[in-house]
Each structure stands twice: as structure tokens, then as C-alpha cells.
Amino acid sequence: MFNKLLIANRGEIACRIIATAKKMGVKTVAVYSDADANARHVAAADEAFYLGGSAPAESYLRGDAIINVAKLSGAQAIHPGYGFLSENADFAHKCEQAGIEFVGPSSDAIDSMGSKSAAKMIMTAAKVPLVPGYHGDDQSNDVLLTEAHKVGYPQLIKAAYGGGGKGMRIVESQAELQGAIDSARREAASSFGNDKLLMERYLRQPRHVEVQVFADKHGNCVYLSDRDCSVQRRHQKVVEEAPAPGLSDELRKQMGEAAVAAAKAIDYVGAGTVEFLLDTDNSFYFMEMNTRLQVEHPVTELVTGQDLVEWQLKVAEGQTLPLQQDEIRIQGHSFEVRVYAEDPQNEFLPASGKLDYLREPAENHYVRIDSGIREADVISNFYDPMISKLIVWDEDRNLALQRMVNALDDYKIVGLKHNIAFLRSIILHPAFAGESFSTDFIERYGDELLAVAATENHKVLAIAGLYQVLFRKQLANAALANQNDSVSPWNTLAGFRINQTNQHQVRLLDDVQQLVELNISETVAGFDVKFDDEQVHVSGDLHGDLLKVQLGDHQFNIQVAQVEENFTLFLDTQQFHFKAVKAQELEQEDSGTDQLKAPMNGTIVTHLVEVGSEVEAGQGLLVMEAMKMEYTIEAPFAGTVSEFFFHPGDLVSDGSLLLDMKEAE
Template sequence: MFNKILIANRGEIACRVIRSAKKLGIATVAVYSDADAQAQHVKQADEAVYIGESPAAQSYLQVERIIQAALDTGAQAIHPGYGFLSENDQFAEACKKNNIVFIGPPVEAILAMGLKATSKALMEKAGVPLTPGYHGSNQDAEFLKQQADAIGYPVLIKASAGGGGKGMRLVERSDDFLAALASCKSEAKASFANDDVLIERYVVQPRHIEVQVFGDTHGNYVHLFERDCSVQRRHQKVLEEAPAPKMAEPKLEAMRQAAIDAARAVNYVGAGTVEFIVEQDGTAYFMEMNTRLQVEHPVTEMITGQDLVEWQLRVAYGEPLPKQQHELSINGHALEARVYAEEPEKGFLPAIGQIHYLSYPTQNAHVRVDSGIVEGDEITTYYDPMIAKLIVWGENREAALTQMHHALSQFHVDGLGNNIAFLDRLVRCESFANAHLDTGLIQREEAFLLGPQPQVSPELVVSAALTELLSRFASNKTANNPVWQAASLWRVNINARYAVKFAINGIENIVHFTAQNAGYVAEYEGQSYVVNGQLLDAHHVKIELAGRKTDYAFSLSDSGLTVYHNGQSHHFAHIQPSFNSQDNAADAGNLKAPMPGVITQVLVQPNSQVKKDDVLLTLEAMKIEYSIRAPQDGVVAAAYFQAGDQVKAGDELVEFVALEDVA
């Protein structure tokens, strides 16, 4: 076995690889950028090598620096993780030239599967079923339109070199095809330096199912069953599960065999994933092959009991596959949720900043957390905003759903926005709970997932106010502390009285407490409640209200109190001082950056007139592009940035004058 490997990645996948390497007695070398100097993967590895500045293009994508780091530290092999250089044939070739083992497939397999059109031609030859469409090399616009007309609408135009939802257009009418083709080719050229496209029939209500395959250097191939990744947003996976529910076994077996045929057709070695687009009746079509380990590989590990990273290491060292097909079986059901620093209620904008409080669910045989983030870490604009992957296992799907809901209720983050509450609603929504799965599930359930949430109950408001009061007493904070907004109202011959103020969704609330016997009488919105409570530790409290005792988790910061209960988080904001109204008026004509990012396009000139909702410029952050639009008809008096400029959250982007105010 290898003595030492280098991991050409960061975050949770680097930590994940380190874990398996240590189990096998393999020393590990981490690489890091400026932003990751104190990261967990750097601390957990045996050695760490600095490779450049924070942007990935200046560090984690620097092939020569990573190769040199491996040579300097004596690493015999490099594990690329996923993303970054994991499917880069030039990186794999550089490893080969320097006698370093690339823990992944041969360069030829990466090249064969790297372009959608090329891979589909290979799969067609191997007898793997394809979505009806055109995958050839003729890129003449009129010819492609003829192909689309022959296929029948709706069709998908897809960048041959694309991925992650980029370079993809849905066309529903023949008249719209040429404009959509031009737009798709432009995006593909900018994103992948290759504007070749293919045309496919659009599958209505498709499921996205992928099969985990493995090959070794001895000619052995196996599958480790499938994962359903249908729950997506903007073509990005949100929830994954294994095995695929409500699928006929003959259809699944055909898909699994097709995946092995695909791997054998390119002499595949190592871990790979063959992805299929699947009709509701179970008819599957080859979509693409990912020549690397997948983000969602833990659900496969949970149902098979196999360590896929260990398999990668053994196969890369030249060993045969640890198990043959007849030795592999499915045990139970697993789910994975991707916990991100983002704000679902604001269009899933990435949330940037420091995590003030982070508490993971208790890990055991049923619950697993893969992460490279700890409390106090900062989520930056440089990398994917994933906080952690939460993976659960149950004896069946219903048990796994229960485990996921319980685990999400124990997953607490404060300091920046996150999608935990959204994930919990997703797990509980009717479509997902009943396995009515397709890639449009989130859009279909939007009213439940993203609609107005039920108002906070008076009982929870009173419990939160008492939690804040008890915390104040416990930390010996007195009436001179303005953060608490709780003032003692001691009077002679009157029981102690307190007032706790906070804001819920911007609306000021006040709860009055009167000490009585061993507890309090709380007055809120004209109602009285007998309440008592006890702090269990710095983040847990037991509240007794109306004869019921309830445990709550909570966190405190300068901005307020956050209470976590039943998979949801409720923020009770401290009352902030009012800002000068004149200052607010001065800012009214300026449009500001909603988050840190890079300006990708400026579509207006100074003194140009625009209509309401016209796109003024575009901003890219966390691999997603956002449009900054005109709030109303008006004139852009000045644009402060150019394409390529980095901006901070709150930076003024343009000076905007409403049409009615133009002289």
C-alpha cells in the first residue's frame, strides 16, 4: 500500500480522504491557500503545503504547484477529491509524467467521457440506451434546427463540454430554437471554451438516477447499486438517497448493467458514476459519466457497508476490487442532505461571514456528518458555501426520513443564513415523503417550502423571552447592558418585574415577567402565562409552560437570540437603534451588491435610460450568476464597476435616478 498520498483538494472531501488514509496507515499531505491556512483539512493532515492565494485559479487549480508539492514531500499518489482538478486530463497526465499515481481513472477514460457528444457516441456503440437526439459534430445552426424539428419539441440544447447546469437551454417551440442556440453557445464558449452542443428530446418529469461503478486494473467491474438524485435546484443536487425508491427491480437491474457496460467500454479504473435521465415508467437513458468520486457517495457507503475511498486507494495501488458483485448487497435506506450557507427566503443567495455557533447532530451508526467546518470558521466567496453533508440511515425509507428530520432538528448554525429549515420542510413535504420524485419537485412544492411560514406561537415567544432573561442572570449581566434590553423593575413591596424586548420579522415585541414563587407570570399580548425555566448549559434550556416541559436549543449573539426547535430556527432580534432617516434617503438612489462577488457584465452606460426590471449588470458569487435589475423606470447616472471587478456586500454598484426625478 502507499506510504504517503497528497490530497489535491480542501474542505470536507479532503477531511474524508484523510480519514480513510489514516485507517490504512497512509500518511497524508494537504495543500492550502491563504483562505485555508487554518482549515480543518490542514490541521488533520500529517503535512501541509502552501500553494497560493485564496482564489482557486491561483491555488487549487495550479497543476505545477500541486505536482511540485507531491514531489517535495515524497507523496506516491494524489487523490483529487471532486471538483477542481478531479476530471482534468492534463492534471492526470502530469501525474503520470512525474511517476505519481493519479487516484482516478486513466487519462483516456477521462477524455472519452469528458465531452457529452463523444461519450454518447461511445455509449451508443456499447449498446447503452441514449435519449433520442443528435450528438454529432455538425454544428451548423440551420442543420441543428432541422434535427430539433425532427426530434419534436420540447428539446434540450446542451453544451457538449458542459456541467453544473451551465450551457443548457429548454426550447419548447421551433420559432425559439435559433435564439436559444445562440445563447447556449455563447454561454458554453465563455464557461468551457467550447461552444459545441448536442440536441436531445426533453423528458417531462424526469428522475435523475445514477449508478456507482468500480473497475480495477485486473479487468473486474462491479456496481454498488444506485442513488436517486432527482431533488435539484438550478440543476444542483439538494437531497440524495439510496436505493432509488419506487422503481421496478428489472428496470434497476437494466440500469446497473448498462452502467457496467459503460465503464467497460472505456476500460475504466477506479470510482465512477454513470448518470441516467429516467422516465416516470423507469425507462432510463444515459446522460453522462462522472469520472470521479461523487459528493453523494456516503449514501452508497451507508447501504453497502463499504468504504469507497478505501476502495479507490486499493485499486489505485493495483489491488483487485475488494469484493465481487455477488458479495455486495443493499442494507436499509440512506439519505444525504447538503447543508449550505445560503438564504432560501432570499432566492438562495449565498451567505458570507463567520459562523458564530455551530452544533452538529450526535453521530452514531444511523447519523453521519462529513464536514471541514467548525465553529468560528468563515464562509468566503472563494469556494463552495457548503457547511456539511448530513447522512442518515434507517432500516427502510420511512425510518430514514424520521432519522433525517431528527438529525436536522439537532443541526444548529448561527451567524449567517443557512438552509437547514428549508431541508427539514423538504424532507417533510408530501411529494418527497411519498417518493413522488422528479427534478421539478422543489418548484412544484414551492408554496410549502418557500411560502410564508406559520407565525411564531405566543408560547414560543414567551419561552424565548425567558431563555434570554435566564441567560442574562446566569452571566451576571445587569441593567446597564443595552444588548439584553431587559430592565429590572424592582419596587418596594412588589414582586420583581422584568421587561424583555426583541423584534420578530422587524416587529417589536415585549414580554413582561413578574417573579412569583419559584417561577414567573409572563404577560404577552394581553395573555398571562405561568412559566418556569432552567438553563441546562450555555446552549440548552428546559422551559415549563402550561404544564408542559420542553427542551430548546438556543444561541446568543449581539444581534439576538436564536431558538432551534423541531427542525426550524426562530430568530428574536435585539432592538437596534434607528438610523438617521436622512442617511437612508441619500442611499435610496443607489443599488448595492447583495453579497460579495465578481462583476461579470455591465449592461448599461452612464446616463442611459432603463425600464423597470431591465438587467443593469450581473454578479457572480459561489458559482451562481445574479442579475441586478432596475427597481423602476429611470436613468443610470453612473456605473461604479467594470466586468471583472471584485465587490463587497453593500458596495454601491450604480447611481440610479427614478424617471420622475429626472430634471
């Protein structure tokens, strides 16, 4: 076994690879950008080397620089992880030329699968089933129109060198065809530098089933379980599971053998994934082959009991596969969800910023977390906003579903928007639990999945008031612990009043910055919380970040995250955010400037108006970009633009004031 491995990646996959390498006694070398100087994967590796700026083009995509680091550090092999350079044939070829083992397939194999149309020609020769379509090189309008009529409708037009849904159009009729071709061409050229298209029959409600294959340098090739990845958003996977539910043993074998045939057709070596579309009549069709380790590989590991990264390293060194096909066993069921920093209630806008509070589910035999993030880390706008992968296993699918629900309930994040509640809604949806789903699952059930459960306002406010009083008492007790007269009512925040019950005034700003004023009276049995025309009696105790509550006949525990003057209640699978404010803070009138601050870390794209312009409320002022999405900053009131503090191309941090406006009189 080589004794030193460089990981040409970052985040959770780098940490994942480092863990297995250490288990095998292999030293690890990390690489990092400006944004990742203090990242978890850097701390986990035995040594680390700086690559360059935060943008991937300045760091993780610098193949020559990475190879130089490998030579400098004495690493005999490079593991590319996934993304970045993992499917870059040129990078793999340069590793080969430098005498460094590329932990993955050959550059020729990567190149063979790099074009969707070329890959389909290879699969045709290997007798791997394909969706009826046109994958030819002649891209003239006349040929595309003629071939489209042969394919029939509905059909799918796709960029031959694309991915992520770009350059993809669904065509329902001949009348839509020419416009769809023109549009797909433009987007393909813009996104991938190549406007070549392919056409396929569009399957309305297929499932996305993929097969994990593994091959060594001695001609052996096996398949290790299948996975269902049908629950997708914008062609990006959200939930994965293994094995794929509802497949007969015969169908699993047919798909597995087809996947092995696909791998052998290109003399494949290492871990790969062959993706199929499974139609409602159990017909399956080759879609593409990913020539790398997949994001969702952990579900295959949990049902097979195998470490696929360990397999990769052994195969790269020249060893034969650890198991032959008849030795591979599948046990139980596994799910994986991708926990993202994003706002499901706002078109899944990516979020960036600091993770102020992070409590992950406890890892054990049933629960696994692959993450490159720690509490207080910053989710940068330069990279994919995935926080972690949460993976569970149990003896059958129903038990594994319940494991996932419990794990999501135990996942607590404060500091930025995330998709945990959305993931929970998917797992609990009757159609998903009943194995009735296809690639349009989120599109069909989106309104249900995004619905927010109603929680009584009086219940939330009563608990918020209880927490604030108990938290204040804790602070007071801690501050007075060393004072001579610490029990004096004059030296505490106990709300002491002569001949009256102890009184507390609590002022809070809620999620939407509305002021809430609570008058709280202490009683023998707890507290009476008064607000508006309501009064609620509540009692409880605070132990660290766990609040024990008695509300009527109901006793329950909730977790609370306190970050400076802000606190979050985790209640009924929801989060309720509050800010404790002092009286003097309320006297400062809101000028609307919060709406002129950057909502996330990002880059200024353009100014929409000039300094001195008179604008109306709601008018766009500038555009910023974060994580490949644009966001328009609008005027909070009518007025005049006085100054821009940042210019196109400038990087801005979350919360930075972007410009100054004078309100119209």
C-alpha cells in the same frame, strides 16, 4: 501501499479522504489557499503546503504547482477529490508523466467522457441505451434544424461540453427552435469556450438514477448499488438516496450491467458513476459518466458497508477489487442531503460569512456527517457554499426518512442563512415519502416546500422575554459570585422594587429590525410578560444553552444560541433571531445605512451611478458578485451619492459600508 498521499482539494471531501488514508496508515499532504489557511482539512492532514490566492485559479486549479508540491513532499499519489481538477484530463496526464499515481481513471478515459456528444458515440458502440437525439460534429444551422425535426418535440438542447444547466434549453415547438439554438450557443461559448450543441428528446418527468461502478487495472469491473438523485434544483442535486426506490431486481441488474458496459468501453479504472434518465415506463437512457468520486458516494457506502475511498487507494496501487459482483450485498436504505449556506426564501442566494454557532447531530451507527467546517469558520464566497453532507442509514426507507427528520431537527446553525428547513420540507413531503417524484419535484412543489409554518407571535415573544430575564440573572450571579454582599437586591439584576413585584424591561430587535418592548413581572410561579395589549404567563429554567419552558399546560425544551448581544431561539423547527438593545441605542435614529452595506463577502462588479449623482429610493447604485451570482445594492432613500468606498474588482467583506449618501431634504 504508497506511504504518502496528496489531496488536491479542500473542505469536506479533503477531510473525508484524509480520514480513510489515516485508517490505512497513509500519511497525508494538504494544500491550501489564502482563504483556507486555518481550514479544517489543513489541520487534519499530517502536513500542508500553501498554493496561492483564494480564487481557485490562483490555488486549487494550479495543476503544475500541485504536482511540484507532491514532488517536494515525497507524495507518491494525488487524490483529486471531486470538482477542481478531478476530471481534468491534462492534469491526470501530467501526473502520469511525473510518475505520480493519479487516484482515478487514466487521462484517456477522462478525455473520452469529457464531451457529452463524444461520450454518447462511445455508448452507442457499446450498446448502452441512449435518448433519441443528435450528437454529431456538423453544427451548421441547416443540419441542426433538420436533426431537430427528426428528434421531435419537446426536445432538449444542451452544450456538448457543459454542465450545471448552462447552455441548456427546452424547446416545445418548431417556432422556438432557432431562438433556442442561438441562445444555447452563446451561453455555451461564454461558459465553456465551446459552442457545440447536442439535441435529445426531452423526457417530461424522468427520474435521475445513477449507478456506482468500480474497475481495477486487471480488467475487473463491478457495480455497487444504484442511487436516486431526482430531487434537484437548477440541475444540481439536493437529496440523494440508495438504493433507488421502486426498481425491480431485473431493472437494477439491467442498469448495473449497462453501467459496467459503459465503463469497460473506455477501459475505465477506479470509481466512476454512470448516470441514467429513467422514464415512467421504466425505459432508461445513458446521460453521462462522471469520471471521479461523486459527492453522494456516502449513501452507497452505507448500504454496501464498503469504504469507496479505501477501494480507490487499493486500486490505484494496483490491487484487484476487494469484492466481485456476486459478493456485493445491499442492506437497508440511506439518504444524503447537502446542507448549504444559502437563502431559500430569496431565490437561494448563496450566503457567506462566519458560522457563529454550530451544533451538529450526534454521529452514530445511523447518522454520519461529512464536513470541512467548524464553529467560527468563515464560509467564503470563493468556493461552493456547502456546509456539510448529512447522511443517515436504517433498515428500510421509512425508518431512514425518520432518521433524517430527527437529524435535521438536531442541526443548529446561526450566523448565516441556510437550507435546513427547506431540506426538512422535502423529506416530509407526502410525494417524496410516497416515492412519487421526478427531476421536476422542486419546481412542482416549490411553494409548499418554501412555506414557513406559522408560530404564534405571543408564544415566541414570551419565550424571548423569559430567556432574557434568566440570562441576565445568570450574568449577574456570575459577576457577583465573589462579592461580599452578592445577595443584596441593590447589587443584582433581579428587578427588585420596594413593595412591588420584581420588574424587568426588555427591549429587543426582531428579525426585521422591529423594536419589541416587553414589561416582565416576576410572580411566585414564574413571569408575566406584557407587550402591546397582551399578557402571557411563562416560567422555566436556563441550563447552558437549553431553556426549559412551561407555557400554559405545555412543557418543552428549546435550544438557544447566544452570540454577543444577539440570541436565537430554535422553536417548532424554526429559528427566531433577536438582538437585545439598551435604551441609549434606541436613541440613535436609523439612517438607512445598513442597506448600503455588503450583504455577503464578494467582489464589486460595477458602479451603476457616478459620485454626485442624484438618485431615487430603490435605484440601483452598484453591483457585487458572490459565488457566481450578482446582487444589486439599491438606494434606501432619495439623495445624492457622496463617495464609493470600493471600486470594480475590489473584494469586500460582509457588513462593509460600500458607499456614502446624503439624504435629499
